[in-house]
Amino acid sequence: MKLNFFSLILFTPILLLSQQHWNVKDNVKWEIPIGTNGDLIQHPKSSIPFEGAVRSNLDPQKFLYRKEFPVNGPGSITATLLSFDEETYNLSTLFKDIRYSSEYQLKSGISKERSTYTAWIELTPIRMNPSGQFHRILNVEFDLNFIPNFAPPQLPPFTKNSVLESGQIFKISVSRKGIYKIDKNYLEKNLKINVANIDPRNIHIYGNGGQKLPESNDQYREDDLVENAIYVAGESDQIFNDQDYILFYATGPDIQTYDAGLNDYSYIKNPYSQKSYFYIKINDKPGKRISEKPEQFNPSFTTNQSLETIHHQKELTNIIAGDQCNHGTGQQWFGEELSNSRELDFGTEFSFPELDPTKAAKVSCVFATRATQGTQLIININDSKIVKNLSPISSYQCTYKFAENNSIKSDIKLNSSATKVNIKFPISSSDSEGWLDWFQITSWKNLIWNGVPMYVLNPEASSYQTTAYTINNANTSLTTWDITQPLNISSVKNNTINNTLTFVDESFQKNNQYIVFNAATSNAQPDFNGPVENQNxxxxxxxxxxxxxxxxxxxxxxxxxxxxxxxxxxxxxxxxxxxxxxxxxxxxxxxxxxxxxxxxxxxxxxxxxxxxxxxxxxxxxxxxxxxxxxxxxxxxxxxxxxxxxxxxxxxxxxxxxxxxxxxxxxNGKLDIAVGRIISRTIDEARIMVDKIIRYDTDPLTLGDWRLNNLFTADDEDGNTHFYDMDRIAIFNQEKNKNINQQKVYLDAYEQVSTPGGERYPEVTKAINDAIFQGNFVYAYMGHGGPTGLAQERVLQEPDIKVWDNIYKMPLMITATCTFTSFDDPSITSAGNLTLLNKGGVIGLFSTVRPVYADANYILTRDVFDQLYNIENGKHLTMGEILKRAKNKNGSSENTRKFMLFGDPSQTLAYPKLENEILSINDKPLSQSPDTLRALQTVKIKGRVIQPGGNIVSDFNGILNATIFDKEITLKTRRNDPGSNVSSFNIQKNIIFKGSTEVKDGIWEFSFIIPKDINYSFGAGKISLYASNLKDLDAAGYTDHFIVGGFKSDTLLNDQPPVVNLFMNNDQFANGGITDENPKIFAKISDDLGINITGNSIGHDLTAIIDQNSQSPIILNNYFKSKLNDFKSGEVTYPLKNLASGKHTLTVTAWDISNKMGSANIEFNVLNKDAVSIDRIYNYPNPFSKHTQFQFETNWTGIPLEINIYIQTITGKLVKTITKRITPDGYRITNLDWDGKDDFGSDLANGVYVYQIKINGELDGEIIKKQSKIEKLLILK
Incomplete structure (x- = not known):
């Protein structure tokens, strides 16, 4: 892109203004045939159609070409399309539902992020000529002019102190508009105050009306609480007497105003509250009182009529919540459903006692319909009928509009004050559904007092300077208030002669509204909500x-x-x-x-x-x-x-x-980072805060998992998700080569047909295994929903619930639909579960509703672009990463559906230091690459350094090293017609994995390269992670060496590997019990080292359950050498959801010269719901001064209280041993006893009996279990 920029300086007597101008020439790089883009992730056809494309905010099916340019400050931007080249393309069948203009549409504007201003342009690069032919733009030239404005309009600054900072404060509420009364009894009963101690002149009422606040930052709203003008009867004597009272006017939570353009009332339901709240404050200062307006004379207009409205609106259902493939959403709820009854009768609700039948009434209604065929709504009002043809929806598919809102407006004459209203929704098709939103009739009434508060508004008065309002059948006890400004009520003087009340007020262009009422009669009292502590x-x-x-x-x-x-x-x-x-x-x-x-x-x-x-x-x-x-x-x-x-x-x-x-x-760019902890209970909140603190501070979280990233891509859709995910993985590798990648692409695995549909069991296993091993980031792209990932259900709630990774939690990115529908109280989504699990994830960048695949790719790519950035020596926080990625994508709705679930101020566990390799086999790394061959002994030396290059000489700890063979190429399988055979590269075969000590910042280790490497020559990779086992770690890598070939020297080795096999830990005894999710634990040694390359068929480190050799578990990546010893190590591997009963396990290992060793054990799976205590004994037995109790239980990883009760053979309790532990294995061994009783005295020789009881909590339920009675013998 060619960008020409120049500044034009204009001098004025006041300001130095800087005008900016650009001439932009660019070509739109179309990446794919344009006819294949545009659908939702439920049925996408491809990714972004051209480089730099973004989704339109107003019409998400359209792509926009968008460019941004920095500007000096606030102002206006003018963009002109000077010239372009284009070509035609036939899109008529694929884009039949998308409407394009006959000209290329160009928009421009200014956005602000904190103190930075940016000019932007958006071009719709497709147009359709009058004959229906599509054109797409190829080359384009713009002219842009920016004119600064250094004094944009500002709202008043926020006050520095709230009225709630001092005084006695009490909260009250009302549910509808009207006059409200507070008397002495109300104050004493609810506020619990002694009115004898207060001066009624110092009573204040604060409140802002309680209606929905404006959403635009530019629109005025009251700051803090506004004092309302009120009336206090009898306050002049400074005593609140029995007959004294307070009157105030409240509008209620909804907004009902007169709309001059419609000559009708508008009614806006408050979507957030059914009440308005006010605050009574008592202090030592006088409160605001209702003032009387200046009396007016000689009215230019006299009227005895008012506009009256009756509004019917029940909010019973959020109708889209009833759709099985959607979730409740939005601010609009609906009332009566007419899908079954098809008719609604309002009875006497619409009654207009003082109706003027000579003037037309206005009928308005909003009705929602769900039908693919046209339907009708019939409104019968007395003898009049209104028929409205209702719009159909286009489809019943999940992502299409669920129902269509229909607005009905009509003028009619009401011939009776007792108005009968009936609505009918005739059957047009068997599946048509309908819901009433609201119904309203506005009519003219004659002003006749009937004993209840009367609202007065006459739009005709606004044409006259002053208006006299006359009310018949009135008396002298009536009061009139001008309520046009509800927070600043004023009274209007009445004159009552011969039962006719008259008041006169200014009215020109005002549309004033009044309320006439009798202050002496019982008015409604507000609800009392309680005292409010001072706050500010x-x-x-x-x-x-x-x-x-x-x-x-x-x-x-x-x-x-x-x-x-x-x-x-x-x-x-x-x-x-x-x-x-x-x-x-x-x-x-x-x-x-x-x-x-x-x-x-x-x-x-x-x-x-x-x-x-x-x-x-x-x-x-x-x-x-x-x-x-x-x-x-x-x-x-x-x-x-x-x-x-x-x-x-x-x-x-x-x-x-x-x-x-x-x-x-x-609209706009994010100025701060926002995140949410979606805890519903204090227990869930504790889990999440525990996770955050553990992630940041626990030394056990230090580990080489911080160098792993996991990428998963869905299948089908023309390989869209595969291509997008792999592009991101490649981009991520280029940004940070310390990272080791695992790619779990669905179509690269075997697909299995089951009665429930197609499944990828090996993908599910690979994901769960990767989570267990630990990943810094886990990213997924493709189909999904609130129950899990992919149509083949590769990750579901049961998988997430048993993730065992409390010290290795990733940031998870799910570019899929509705994985985290956190605002639906009827479900707990899979996204919620990843956070509520004690392991799970530390943060979640996830979607809350259906999204577009191409826009997902753009945002996910931009997230990875920010992920490893460093500013001022620090990595970005999770919140800052997502904020910046979003701001690169404008205000698209797709972007707004991605949210951060977690702490936005959380910095991920980036290693702060670096590992530098100094030499390989004593050859400096700076020299030409060395070649490492099969069966060759390799020695690697290095050090821990600051990012600037200086050694960290006080760094002492452990280095974990992983040596990778060359990158390999794998292919997808085209398991489905919607997939293609495609290749991708990955470096996953491990030559060696071990650890060594770091002393004073220096480390060194050796190992022998296995025989089973790929003998072809190519670049390998050394991945290095070091920690001081406290709070500091280092990362490093090199690919500056070659792997390949064979070293001809003969290695002397006649012994196979030695395998010792257990479950969970080495306390396990063969034949013991486990729960349904045990861990394989093996100790393996060999005089040459263990082969874990995975390059040769049949030479993997494997586990076989129940002799099922057709489904071996590959353990190569789970083997870790011992510290400073590459010849021995351990394997820990999690098994999931094993069936109850007896099982066998065989683990087979090969050494680097391809000799085999194996071991077998048996174990008995008991479900955790069936708590077991088994294999109980104490050793030694008999004993004199010390014995140790041992037993097996299938409860592991759960805090347990263990009680051992020791009794004489006559049943006398002599000793209770209590211990609280969280076992990591199934055999409990560390329960010691010195043979003394509860008072510290030695017990006599003889036989005693004992019983073990355990208490624990499972899924919120306390569960207890006791053992059978055993015997012991004390013999001194």
Whole structure:
């Protein structure tokens, strides 16, 4: 791309403005035939069609050409398409549902990320001419002009202190609009205050109305809590007497306003709350009171009429939640379903007692339909009928729009105040379904007082300077308030003569609304919610991170806070979500309050970088579906769309869009990194915080797993996922050659037909084995869902639940559909499970709804592009990695569906130091590559160094070395018609794996190259990992050597390998019991070394279960040499889900000269649900001063309390031995006894009996088990 840039400096008396201009010439590099792109991941056909393509945010089926350019600051950008070359292409059949303009569409704009401004252009590189022929652009030339604006409009700054910081504060709530009354009894009964001790003049009521907050950052909203004007009867004597009371007006949680353009009321349901909240504050300062408006005379218009509306809206169901292949979503819930009854009668709900029948009424309705054929809605109102043809949906497929919203509007004459309304949804097809969203009638009424509060609004008055409103049948006890500004109510003076009340007010272009009521009659009382402790989030500043938690998870949130402050040296605060609601959304559970809180911190100091949402979320904000649990602990943001599974989704990105112009439609670039700990209970939260602290601080997490990455790709779809994943793997290898890769591509494995469908059992095994061995990152691309990965179910919930990798947890990246539907309270997704497992993953970059394969590739590639970057000597945190990758992709909806589940301030376990190889066989590495041959003894020397190159002379610990044979080429199998035979390269065959000591930063090790290498010549790889066994580690590699050929010297070796075989640990005895998930544990030695190359058929290190030689378990990669000894080592391998009963195990090993040794054992599998205590004895027996109790149990890896009760033969208890352990094997041996009783006295000689009891917890249930009674003999 050719980019010409120049600056034009303009001088003004006030500012120095810098205008920027670009002329851009570029060619669009189409990578594939354009007719093959465009479908969802459920049925994709290929990857991105051209280099740099992004998905359109407004129409995800379209690709856009996007370019970005840095600019000096805020301003405007103008883009002009000067010239282009194009070619025609026939897309008519493949793109029949996509609409393209006849001209190439060009858009431009300015985005901001923290303090950096970027100009962008987006071009739709396809057009369709009037005859239906498609064209695609090849070469293009743009002209771009940027004009700066250094003074963009700003909202007022946030206040530094909240009104909640001091005083007595009590929270109250209302569910609908109206006048509310608080009397002495209410104060004493609910607030528990002695009213004799307060001055009623110092009573305040605060609240912001309680409606949904605006989503755009540019739109004004109240900051903190606003004091409302209220009326306090009898306050002038400074005593709250029995007859005194408070009156205030509340709008309720929903927004009902007059829309002059429609000449009708609009009604917006609050999707987050069914109540509005207010705060009573009592202090020593006078409160705000309702003032009287200046009296008006000589009205220019007189009216005795008002516009009245009745709105019917029940929120009963989130209809897409009922679809088995989708999840509840969005902000719109629906009411009555007409799929079965087909008819709805409103009874007397729509009654207009003072109706003016001469004026037309307005009928409006929204109704959703799900049918592939056209349907009708018939509305009968008295004698009138409204018929509306309803739009069908295009398909019943999962990713298509679930239902279609239909809006109905009509003007009719109501001939009776008792209006009868009936809705019918006739059957058009057997599968048609329908739901009413809302129904409304707006009519004119005559102003006649009937004893209940009366709302008055007459749009006709806005054409006149002043208006007189007259109400008949009135009395002198009525009060009129102007409620046009609900937070600043004012009273209007009434004049009542001959039962006619008149009030006059200014009205020109105002559309004022009033309420007329009798203050003396009983008005509704607000609900009491309780006292509020003083708080002041508005004072916070200079923070690096914030944790927002639900009160039920407080202890664990505070523990995470302490850890980040101590371990990461970050400055942060943990905040209760209710405190955020109190100060930023007037108490309602509005997710925008979280965003506004973050925006306040960001606006004060861009040091603020991380927001952790500590708790689960739910699309059911108001807990309308009581069949599920209420799991909306810390809310997410749901897009408004509620019927389309592509456009309706949750996204925590909303909370990171903090600049002006951002927020609405999830538009903009992320300014902070946002992550979520999706714990639903305190136990789940504890598991996650334990994992984080263990990952950061436990020396047992140090290991060469930190150099492993696992890549898995789905099959079919024209090898889309295979190609994309392998491109990313190659890119990752180029970015960091320290990394060792394992590629588990489905189509490279045997596919097995089962009654349940096609399966890849070896893929499942390979994934689970890799997780057990440990990986730094695990990435998957392809099909998937909330129950697991791939149509062949290669990874499912049962697999995840038994992952045993608590010290080797990866960052997991799942570029698939809906793997983590965290906001659905009816399920626990596979993504959730990876986090809730005590092992599992440390963080999850995952999707929450259906996504596009090509966009997944782009984002995943950009994640790996950021993964190993270092800035200012530090690696990026998980949150920063994903934030930057997302920001490279604009505001596409696909990107917004990827979320970080984990702590955004978490830095991954990158080795901080380097291993440098100095020589191979005493030949400096800087010289020409050495050649290593089969049966040759190799000596390698090196050191641990700082990234700058200086030796770390105080580094003492262990070096783990892995020597790889040459890279090999494998092929996929074309197991399905939708797959192709393709090749890929991988370096996986291991020549040697061992460890040696590091002393003062220096290390050295030797080994013999096995006979079974590939004798052809090519570059091998030495992978090195060192740790000081405390808190410091180092990584290194070299491929500057050749592997191949054969060393002719004869090695003297007549002895085969020696194999000692156990289960879990070396305490196991042959024939012992295990649970259903035991580990093979073998100790193997040989005078030359063990062959683990995997190059020669039949010479692998293998395990065979139950003599099934057709399905051997390859253990090559699980063998680890002993420290400083390449001739012996150990194997640990996890078995999963073994059937109950007796089994046999055979392990066979070969040495490097191809001599074989083996061992056999038997073991008895007992399910953990059937707790067993077996093979009980004490040794020695008889004894005099010491014996040790031993027994076997199938409970391992579970904290146990063990009690041994020792009694005389008459039954007298003389000694209780208690021990708490978490066994790693099945034989418990370390239970010692000195022969003394509970008081420390020696027991007499003789026979005693003993019984062992164990207690443990399994899946939240306490389980107990006791053994049979055994005997022992004390003989001194």
């Amino acid at each position: 989030l508005h004072m916070l500043d200079n923070l690096d991170f914030v944790i927002i938690y639900h009160a039920s998870l407080k202890d664990e949130a505070l523990r995470l806070l302490k850890h980040r402050e101590q371990f990461s040296s970050l400055v942060g605060v943990a905040v209760d979500i209710d405190q955020v609601y109190n100060e930023f959304s007037s108490g309602t559970k509005d997710p925008t309050s979280v965003r506004d809180f973050a925006r306040m911190l960001y606006s004060r100091n861009t040091r603020f970088k991380y927001l952790t949402l500590f708790g689960s979320a739910s699309y059911d904000y108001r807990y309308l579906n009581t069949k599920n649990k209420d799991l909306n602990l810390v809310p997410t943001y749901e897009t408004p769309e509620s019927l389309d599974p592509i456009y309706g989704f949750p996204s925590d990105d909303y909370f990171g869009l903090l600049d002006n112009g951002e927020g609405e439609n999830l």
